[in-house]
Each structure stands twice: as structure tokens, then as C-alpha cells.
Amino acid sequence: MTDSDPALEARRLWAAYHQRPVLENISLSLPQGQWTAIVGPNGAGKSSLLNLMIGSLAPLRGELKILGQSPASQRRAGSIAYMAQQERMEWDFPISVRDTVLTGRYGLMRHDPLWQRLLPRQWANPSHRQAVEAALEAVDMADHAARPIGELSGGQKKRVMLARALAQQARILLLDEPLAGVDPPSEALILSTLERERSTGRTIIMVTHDMPSARLYADNVLLINRTLVGMGSPDEMLSDAMLARLAVGVLEASPGGARVAA
Amino acid sequence: MLPLESLALGTIDALTALLMMVVNLLPDSLAAPFEYRFMQRALLTSVLVGAICGLLSCYVVLKRWSLLGDAISHAVLPGVAIAYLLGWPFFIGAFVTGALTSLGIGAIERHTRIKSDAAMGLMFTAAFALGIVIISKIATSTHLMHILFGNVLGVQTSALILTLVASLVALLVIWLAYRPLLLYTFDPQQAQALGFNTSIIHYGLILLLTLTIVASLETVGIILVVAMLITPGATAHLLTDRFTTMLAISVSVGVISAVVGLVLSVRLDVASGGAIVLVASGLFLVALLAAPKHGLVARHWRRWRLNQTSQT
Numbered sequence: 409m410t411d412s413d414p415a416l417e418a419r420r421l422w423a424a425y426h427q428r429p430v431l432e433n434i435s436l437s438l439p440q441g442q443w444t445a446i447v448g449p450n451g452a453g454k455s456s457l458l459n460l461m462i463g464s465l466a467p468l469r470g471e472l473k474i475l476g477q478s479p480a481s482q483r484r485a486g487s488i489a490y491m492a493q494q495e496r497m498e499w500d501f502p503i504s505v506r507d508t509v510l511t512g513r514y515g516l517m518r519h520d521p522l523w524q525r526l527l528p529r530q531w532a533n534p535s536h537r538q539a540v541e542a543a544l545e546a547v548d549m550a551d552h553a554a555r556p557i558g559e560l561s562g563g564q565k566k567r568v569m570l571a572r573a574l575a576q577q578a579r580i581l582l583l584d585e586p587l588a589g590v591d592p593p594s595e596a597l598i599l600s601t602l603e604r605e606r607s608t609g610r611t612i613i614m615v616t617h618d619m620p621s622a623r624l625y626a627d628n629v630l631l632i633n634r635t636l637v638g639m640g641s642p643d644e645m646l647s648d649a650m651l652a653r654l655a656v657g658v659l660e661a662s663p664g665g666a667r668v669a670a
Numbered sequence: 671m672l673p674l675e676s677l678a679l680g681t682i683d684a685l686t687a688l689l690m691m692v693v694n695l696l697p698d699s700l701a702a703p704f705e706y707r708f709m710q711r712a713l714l715t716s717v718l719v720g721a722i723c724g725l726l727s728c729y730v731v732l733k734r735w736s737l738l739g740d741a742i743s744h745a746v747l748p749g750v751a752i753a754y755l756l757g758w759p760f761f762i763g764a765f766v767t768g769a770l771t772s773l774g775i776g777a778i779e780r781h782t783r784i785k786s787d788a789a790m791g792l793m794f795t796a797a798f799a800l801g802i803v804i805i806s807k808i809a810t811s812t813h814l815m816h817i818l819f820g821n822v823l824g825v826q827t828s829a830l831i832l833t834l835v836a837s838l839v840a841l842l843v844i845w846l847a848y849r850p851l852l853l854y855t856f857d858p859q860q861a862q863a864l865g866f867n868t869s870i871i872h873y874g875l876i877l878l879l880t881l882t883i884v885a886s887l888e889t890v891g892i893i894l895v896v897a898m899l900i901t902p903g904a905t906a907h908l909l910t911d912r913f914t915t916m917l918a919i920s921v922s923v924g925v926i927s928a929v930v931g932l933v934l935s936v937r938l939d940v941a942s943g944g945a946i947v948l949v950a951s952g953l954f955l956v957a958l959l960a961a962p963k964h965g966l967v968a969r970h971w972r973r974w975r976l977n978q979t980s981q982t
Binding site: 462464480483484485486488489490492496497498501502503504507508512514515517525526528556558572576582610632 | 732842845846849850852853855856857859860861862863864865910911912913914915916953
């Protein structure tokens with residue numbers, strides 16, 4: 409694993425859910441240290457691409473490499489921090505904001521000495537506590553650290569999820585719609601936090617429906633609609649012509665849709 | 671084998687002595703029945719079963735595994751019967767059929783259009799029916815009744831050793847794998863992204879569940895063990911927003927219901943399993959009404975207060 413290895417490399421990658429293809433023949437390579445926005449219609453396989461990276465979906469065919477190695481080995485090495493969609497989380501779970509963020513460190517805690525792993529978190533390695541407090545500060549949630557997660561507002565929940573990903577201090581941040589359903593102040597805070605992370609050399613890969621922020625912040629845009637429709641700078645990819653091509657892809661992909669268009 | 675057995679018997683004696691010290695603090699009318707050896711054994715078994723059921727119950731409730739717990743507990747029956755036929759320890763047979771059933775449920779879910787609740791209902795009733803058929807061929811109906819509904823007053827030393835070992839194993843596993851189990855229960859996707867082997871955690875948790883069910887067989891029986899795997903955790907969930915506190919409350923609810931239920935069953939001469947579960951359900955009802963934050967009274971009070979302030 410060197411700095412020149414691509415953060416993400418896919419070669420003729422196929423994936424399917426319940427025998428139905430969601431990604432077809434994807435080949436791409438994303439360099440490290442860049443902010444990539446994945447854009448496409450609902451059901452186009454954007455989240456599936458992230459799921460392939462975190463291992464909750466197995467590729468049907470083709471090859472996927474993260475930082476030049478297999479995704480499984482990079483997951484174990486703690487290189488991949490993942491922020492799920494908000495609906496995927498159990499907000500009723502009896503856990504505080506601070507402990508939620510601490511779960512982002514659980515992968516790294518496996519490398520602690522055994523006696524430390526068997527003790528409550530008060531006696532854990534101080535590096536974990538520091539990372540958690542720094543992440544809570546970064547998203548402006550330090551004042552809410554002791555509250556149960558179920559009491560938070562939508563924007564606060566998103567910020568806690570981001571803090572958990574940040575606390576991992578991973579080389580790659582995978583974010584599934586980090587801006588969906590977020591109030592404007594939280595959105596500004598999330599984007600500025602991500603920009604700071606990118607400036608420290610982290611790779612950011614986010615699935616988004618928010619075109620303005622993708623235009624403003626992303627270095628790359630991937631257009632995905634089952635196949636890779638395009639990849640390039642935000643200006644090129646988010647032009648009206650390209651977005652129209654992306655939308656036409658939807659109509660062709662859904663049975664009967666093409667006839668409606670004609 | 672012999673030193674292990676004497677170690678287990680020694681532990682049982684020590685724990686019994688410890689419990690009796692507590693019992694002797696009680697008024698004589700309550701403490702009197704515990705002068706008998708079988709009552710002491712029943713008390714220790716109840717405490718252990720209440721404790722491990724309470725512990726596991728937090729995971730069952732938070733993971734939405736109530737129906738799966740029900741399925742495994744029923745699926746244990748044919749295993750017990752087959753183990754009896756072959757002269758094996760109960761636990762091995764119970765674990766094999768419990769695990770096979772949970773695998774079968776997973777396979778039906780993944781490969782057909784049948785949804786999980788139907789898959790569970792289908793698998794566990796089939797396994798249960800098989801168990802009933804086998805047992806009706808080889809044993810008396812009282813024996814069947816004891817497996818189905820438990821009989822804590824008739825607990826043999828061998829069953830007590832099994833319960834003790836199962837409790838220690840469950841406690842040890844939950845301590846050693848505390849973080850992976852917590853993360854898998856809270857957010858399995860995150861566990862995967864951090865490189866945890868989620869299938870090992872998943873089947874490990876099912877194994878623990880099966881172990882707990884088998885250990886509780888003699889006390890509350892197959893049918894009612896599910897209550898002990900749901901009610902303590904559900905009660906605790908209403909009372910706290912901290913996972914460790916939830917574990918502690920749930921274990922307390924489990925132990926209190928088991929002990930109070932045992933005493934009541936002796937006093938009133940009713941079935942022990944039923945009495946234990948009714949006490950647990952009573953505790954749940956109290957929490958449901960009176961829990962400080964998530965109880966019904968507190969909720970209505972907050973709504974009423976909100977109405978008052980919005981009107982003025």
C-alpha cells in the first residue's frame with residue numbers, strides 16, 4: 409500500500425441484489441486525497457458501490473481494490489470509515505452520543521493489549537478518548553456528548569454519524585447521502601468539516617443528491633446509473649447535457665419507461 | 671472429568687452458602703422453606719437462569735430477535751428427544767437442532783420469496799411437532815410436561831451443573847466479546863465496515879441464545895423461556911438510555927422474577943415456570959406505566975404539560 413495506489417479501483421465490476429443486477433461492468437480508478445461525489449437516480453446502484461466496499465454486498469464478477477489491496481484486508485486495517493444513511497441506524501438504541509462515536513474506534517481497539525480490551529472504556533487507551541472528543545468538537549456536538557442519541561434532531565444525528573466516521577481517523581471516508589434531510593447550519597458545518605478532512609489528505613467518497621454542494625466541493629463526479637455513465641470534473645459531469653444522459657439511462661433501464669419517453 | 675465435576679460441585683456449594691446467607695436475613699416465614707436441600711437447589715438454579723436470561727434478553731430485544739428466540743426454544747425439543755434416545759447430553763442435541771433451525775430460517779429467507787416471520791413460524795412448528803412425536807413415543811406425558819413447562823423444584827444436580835456452566839460461559843463470552851456484540855447489535859453494517867466477522871458474531875450470539883434456552887429448560891420450560899428472554903430486556907429498555915445500565919436492570923429483573931416466582935409457586939402451590947413469568951410480566955407492567963421517561967404516565971404528563979403551556 410503506497411500513496412500512489414488508487415483509493416478505489418474497480419475492474420469490470422458487476423453486482424446484483426436478489427439475482428437482479430444493480431451495477432454492470434464498472435471500471436474506474438479514484439486517486440487518493442480527492443473528494444468524489446457519486447451522482448445518479450434512485451436505485452441506480454450508488455449505495456451498492458459503497459456496500460461493496462464495506463463488505464455488506466459481494467461482487468458478482470470483476471475486481472475491486474482499495475488502496476491497492478482487497479477490501480477485506482483494508483477494512484481490518486481500519487482504512488475505511490463509513491457513514492450510513494440516517495434511516496439505517498437504530499435511534500432507539502440505549503447509547504449516548506459519546507459512546508456512539510466511540511464505536512468508530514472499535515476496529516482500532518482490537519490492536520490494544522488484551523487487558524485493556526477487557527476493561528470498561530474509562531481505562532481504554534487515551535488515544536481513543538482523544539479521537540472521540542476531537543471528533544465531537546469538529547461537528548460541534550461536544551455539549552451533547554452525554555445525551556442519548558434518540559433525543560437528537562435530524563441535523564444533530566447526521567453530525568454524530570459524521571463524528572463517528574471522523575473518530576476512526578481512516579484514510580478513506582465513505583458517506584452515504586451525508587446531506588439528506590439536514591438543516592442549513594448543519595449542512596454548512598458538515599461540508600466545512602469534510603473540506604478540512606480532505607485538506608489533511610483523506611479521500612472522501614460520497615453519494616449525494618445535492619448538486620450545488622457537489623459542484624462546489626467535489627474534485628470528481630461519478631455519474632452512475634447501473635453502468636458508469638461518466639466520470640470527470642464537476643463542471644463537465646454536472647452539465648445539463650450529462651445530467652440529461654443520466655436521466656435517459658433511467659428510462660431505458662426501467663421496463664416500459666422508454667416507451668413513455670417516446 | 672472427576673476433578674472438573676468436584677470443582678463444579680464445590681462452586682455450587684459455595685454459591686448456595688452465599689445465597690443462604692442472604693436468605694437468612696429474611697423473616698423466618700419466608701426463609702423456612704429454604705431449609706430443604708431441594709429448595710436450595712431450586713433457588714440457585716432460579717437465580718442463575720434469571721441472570722443469564724436477563725443478560726441475553728437485552729440483545730434479543732434490541733436486535734428484534736424475539737421471534738427467533740421463540741423459534742429456537744421450540745426447535746430445541748426434537749434435539750432433546752433425540753439426545754435422550756442416543757444417550758447424549760441434552761445440550762448437544764438441543765444445540766444441533768436449534769442451530770439447524772436458525773440456518774434453515776436464514777436459507778428460506780434468502781433463497782425464496784417467503785418472508786422471515788413465515789419462515790420462522792414454519793421451521794419452528796415443524797421442529798416442535800417432530801419433537802412432540804418422538805417424545806410421545808419414548809417417554810411419559812409427565813416427562814413431556816416437565817420439558818415444556820419446567821419443574822424447578824425437581825432440578826437434579828446434573829441439571830444444576832449444566833445451568834452453572836452455561837451461565838459462566840455466557841458471562842465470559844459477553845465479557846470477552848462485549849464490544850463486537852454491542853456493535854453488531856447496534857449497527858451491523860458498521861461492524862462490517864470495521865472488518866469484524868459478522869457471521870461469526872451472528873452465529874455466536876445464536877449459540878449463546880441456544881445455550882441459555884437449554885440451561886433454562888428445567889426451570890421455566892421451553893414454552894415460557896421466551897418470556898424470560900424478552901420481558902427483562904423490554905422492562906430495562908423502558909427504564910434507561912444506557913446499555914450497561916440496561917444489562918444491569920435486565921439481570922435484576924430476571925433474578926427478582928425467578929426468586930419471587932419460586933417463592934410464590936411454593937407458597938401458593940402453583941406451577942413454578944408460570945409464576946416466574948407472571949412476576950416478570952408484572953414488573954414490566956409497572957415499568958410500562960411508571961418509567962420516568964419512557965413510561966405511559968410520563969408521556970401523557972409531558973403531552974398534558976405541552977398542551978397547558980401552548981394554551982396560555
